[in-house]
Each structure stands twice: as C-alpha cells, then as structure tokens.
Amino acid sequence: MRLWLLTVIMAVILAGCGGSGGTTATDSGSNPKPDETGTDPGTKTEEAVTLKMFTAYADRANGPGKIEQEIIDAYMQENPNVKIEVEALQDEPYKAKIKVYASTNQLPDIIQAWGQPSFLSPLLDNDMLLELNPDDFSGSNFVAGSVDGFSKDGKMYGIPRNTDYAVLYYNKKIFDDNGLKVPATVAELLDVVKQLRAKNINPVAINGMEGWTLPIMFDYYAQRASGDFTLMDKAFNGEISFTDPTLIQGASDMLAFADAKGFADGWLTADYGTARNLFGQGQAAMFFMGNWEASLATDENFSEDFRQNVGAISFPASDKGSQTDIAAWYGGGYAISKNTKHADAAIAFMKYFFAPDNWPKKVWQSGAGTPAQKFDQYLTGEETELQEQLIDIFTNMTSSAGTPLQDISSDEFKQKSMEIHQQLLSGKITPEQFAKELDAAASKANAK
Structure with a gap:
C-alpha cells in the first residue's frame, strides 16, 4: 500500500x-x-x-x-x-x-x-x-x-x-510472571501463544465480532511474508491476484496463529469494549489495536498494577518484513x-x-x-512509558501500509472483506478459498 x-x-x-x-x-x-x-x-x-x-x-x-x-x-x-x-x-x-x-x-x-x-x-x-x-x-x-x-x-x-497505526499491546507482568520473552518475530509470537495457552492464559484480545482489525492484521502477515505493503493495493486493483503465493503465505501464517488459539476465547463474539476490558482486566496477555489506546496507561477503570505494566511493541518481524514496517494511516x-x-x-x-x-x-x-x-512543541518530558514506546514505534517507521484493505472501496466491499477474514480465521475456509473470495469481492467492487 x-x-x-x-x-x-x-x-x-x-x-x-x-x-x-x-x-x-x-x-x-x-x-x-x-x-x-x-x-x-x-x-x-x-x-x-x-x-x-x-x-x-x-x-x-x-x-x-x-x-x-x-x-x-x-x-x-x-x-x-x-x-x-x-x-x-x-x-x-x-x-x-x-x-x-x-x-x-x-x-x-x-x-x-x-x-x-x-x-x-x-x-x-x-x-x-x-x-x-x-x-x-x-x-x-x-x-x-x-x-x-x-x-x-x-x-x-x-x-x-x-494519525493511526496498529500495534501489539502487552501486559509486562504476565510476561514476567511466566518467564516469557516479548516476541520480536512472528515465529516467536506463535511460540508465545503456545506457552500462554499451556498456562491457560488468553494470548491476544481482539474485537473479532466487528471484524475491522482482522484485515489490518492480514496487512502485517502479508507484508511479513513478502516485504511489501503495496501488494494489497495491487491485488485489489487487479494488477496481481490475492492468490499470489506471498499473499497465500501471509494468510496461511495468520491462520496458523488462529489455529494455535492465538486469539482470546470468544474472540469472534467480542466487540471493541469487550476486547479492551479483557486486556485491561488482566485476562489476556496482549491486545491488537491502534495507537489511540495510549490512554490504557492512565485509564482509572483499570488497576494501578495494570496501568504500570502495559507496554506496546510494533508487530513482530520476519526475514522479509521489519518491525519498522508499520500498518499506519490517517x-x-x-x-x-x-x-x-x-x-x-x-x-x-x-x-x-x-x-x-x-x-x-x-x-x-x-x-x-x-x-x-504537529505536536513536537507539546512534548513535556513527562510522557508515560507507553506514550514513549508508541512514539518510538512511529518515529522509527520505515514504511507504512496506508488505508487498510477493508476501507479502500465501498461499504459493501468492506463488509464482505471483513466477513471473509472472519471465515478464514474461524476455520471455515482455506487460505486458497480466502484469496479467491477476496479476488471476487474486489472484482465486484471495481466493476461498479
């Protein structure tokens, strides 16, 4: 993109x-x-x-x-x-x-x-x-x-x-208490998921019912498989197909995460508030969401213990995609x-x-x-640690995804693309079927 x-x-x-x-x-x-x-x-x-x-x-x-x-x-x-x-x-x-x-x-x-x-x-x-x-x-x-x-x-x-960008929030105390390393690669993320599940801890909270964060996560997995954020736009525009091998690989990697129960229990029926509260109440180790959740560190609805232990990392890397490649947009x-x-x-x-x-x-x-x-003149030196981590992610960005896949066309395409992601990640369709259905949805959107 x-x-x-x-x-x-x-x-x-x-x-x-x-x-x-x-x-x-x-x-x-x-x-x-x-x-x-x-x-x-x-x-x-x-x-x-x-x-x-x-x-x-x-x-x-x-x-x-x-x-x-x-x-x-x-x-x-x-x-x-x-x-x-x-x-x-x-x-x-x-x-x-x-x-x-x-x-x-x-x-x-x-x-x-x-x-x-x-x-x-x-x-x-x-x-x-x-x-x-x-x-x-x-x-x-x-x-x-x-x-x-x-x-x-x-x-x-x-x-x-x-200015929006998607990150992975994590509970430092849960990681420390269970001897877990903060994942730097997608392989390490999958390993952390398995370790958390072995301890009966929900890995990643996400608002799967609403669906809009799922294509953003696919943006990451596709980029980590290809090293290129532009493939999603090219596939939507018909320059390539969503059945491109690297996009299929990205879908397969994301499905492997879901199959390992990487998403918190009940993720497909969780709305935004449910997912946020699950994480904020210490019932999930991580939360996939945007930088606008910087207030997690100051939200008094959550415990002081949580507020002092919430951190953020950019989405884990691969041998082709860096953690400085960020799904970001206005x-x-x-x-x-x-x-x-x-x-x-x-x-x-x-x-x-x-x-x-x-x-x-x-x-x-x-x-x-x-x-x-521009807000550089308002930096106080008293930013929360979470704010500092988020701004560090932003300032170190070397490439960005642009408008998320589900938002680049009509509302009909948006709803269909989110539904296709939900079907993939709930095991109802294969990565190959996922790609073909996205091709069909994009073709229909572009024909109008």
Whole structure:
C-alpha cells in the first residue's frame, strides 16, 4: 500500500515551531486566544445556535472522548450563545446509525468521518458534505498528506483528527510472571501463544465480532511474508491476484496463529469494549489495536498494577518484513453536513477545536492518542512509558501500509472483506478459498 506516511514522520515529531503559519497561545490559560480560534468577540454573533454533533468516541470520561468533550465544554463556556448537543456511539454502532441519518438526508451538523472511501464516498456521491476552505485551517499545522483522504477533486470535505497505526499491546507482568520473552518475530509470537495457552492464559484480545482489525492484521502477515505493503493495493486493483503465493503465505501464517488459539476465547463474539476490558482486566496477555489506546496507561477503570505494566511493541518481524514496517494511516476526523443551518457556527467550532493549543496539545499530553497535527512543541518530558514506546514505534517507521484493505472501496466491499477474514480465521475456509473470495469481492467492487 501507499508509502506516503514516510514523508511526514519527522515533520510530526521534529518540525520546528515555524510550521505552516499557525500561532500558539503563550498565556497561562489552557485555551487559545480568540484570534487563533476564529471566535474573535468582535466578529461573532450572539444569535442562539444549537449544533448537533455525532461522534464515535463513546467513552466521555476517559481517553480521547474526554478530551473531545472538554474542548466542547470550553467552547460553549466561551460562546454562551452556542449549544453543542453530543451523540456518541462506539465505532460500528456509529457507522450503522450514520447510514440511517444519511438515508433520510438528516445528518447532524458535525459528524465524525473517516478519510477512507468506504465511509466518505457514499456521502460525497450524494452531495451530503459541506465543502471546506483549507485557508480556514491554515494555522492548525496539519502534517503533509493528512487532509488527502478527506479531499476529492481538489476540494476539502473533512478535517483529519488522528494519525493511526496498529500495534501489539502487552501486559509486562504476565510476561514476567511466566518467564516469557516479548516476541520480536512472528515465529516467536506463535511460540508465545503456545506457552500462554499451556498456562491457560488468553494470548491476544481482539474485537473479532466487528471484524475491522482482522484485515489490518492480514496487512502485517502479508507484508511479513513478502516485504511489501503495496501488494494489497495491487491485488485489489487487479494488477496481481490475492492468490499470489506471498499473499497465500501471509494468510496461511495468520491462520496458523488462529489455529494455535492465538486469539482470546470468544474472540469472534467480542466487540471493541469487550476486547479492551479483557486486556485491561488482566485476562489476556496482549491486545491488537491502534495507537489511540495510549490512554490504557492512565485509564482509572483499570488497576494501578495494570496501568504500570502495559507496554506496546510494533508487530513482530520476519526475514522479509521489519518491525519498522508499520500498518499506519490517517484515520478519524470530522465533516460538516451540507444541509446544516449553521455552517458558519460549525466551521468556527472546528477552527477552535483544531487550534494548536486545543486538540493536538490536549490529546497528546493526556496520553489519549496521536494527532494529525504537529505536536513536537507539546512534548513535556513527562510522557508515560507507553506514550514513549508508541512514539518510538512511529518515529522509527520505515514504511507504512496506508488505508487498510477493508476501507479502500465501498461499504459493501468492506463488509464482505471483513466477513471473509472472519471465515478464514474461524476455520471455515482455506487460505486458497480466502484469496479467491477476496479476488471476487474486489472484482465486484471495481466493476461498479
């Protein structure tokens, strides 16, 4: 897949403060100055406005959802004429309900959006999103390439919020107590799985019921078999087949992991929250998920013992793929409904949200994730060990996967590809059948 993320790795971490013309508040307050947010008292109206905002950050008390809510609350306090009503659901229920809103042409004013064709294309094809002016966000210091997934035909329709990449979280205490070595290769990972199972310990928690993490794991196994992240795009586009020997090998290696009971018991019926809690409560040794789970180290829903012992590694290597080859992409963000009656108010809030001292600073310093904006000026030296490990994984990246397989086309292809992965990993089809079914799904998607 695309290697675009390589060009921005050092821009995110090492770029000087003189980025793209943005300014940063220097007063002692936690919020930007009015001229940095688009909410200058001299220009804002006092007309009462209610904005409806729909987000997939369901947990409003922890992690990025807490930061999102804090920024919303601060904005309403500074702008008492504006009321922001929040509806929040987890990812998959969110995506189901956004289809309902879209089918009745009643999108909320501000919606969470993913800069990926499977989510954005149906909304753009039906002319449901407001075109945005990039100049409105020129001071937000977005890293190069981060807006691309939210653009079409040179026009901008959304704003990126996160830089995402998939890692393997692990419980250091479980590893130490059982004399286990943290796996550096896929062979070592398989060996660790077998040792954990021999001790009746769940190896890897994953949200198998929802399915979207499974193609991301396949990205890793396919790259480790081939040394090349671009094969997935080539197979989808018909340049090669998913029956390519290296892709079959990747599928076989992933199936071997599943056959060894590498996934936690009940993985196929586990949603995101179930998998996260299984790991956070010490009932699984590892958790395959994205870097946005940096807040595992600070989430008070879990024990202090767990928070002090959670670590992260990049996915284990092979003789062809390095641990510096990372499944990384720009993920969630926001878009504004074209039918909103309060476009100016929605844009003003988005400018405020992405002001340098708001989202990028707060989400990083809270350990809740990695923004799609430059944040080097907000490194405090007091980052959690987990944050340091995650940023080390990111800064050492030498190649990246780009948009995950399930998200590069239509929603129909997404659902079918996830289902095919579930069938493979539950033993219902062979790697060869898996590859042929992916070929058929890709061919159907490309024919439309």
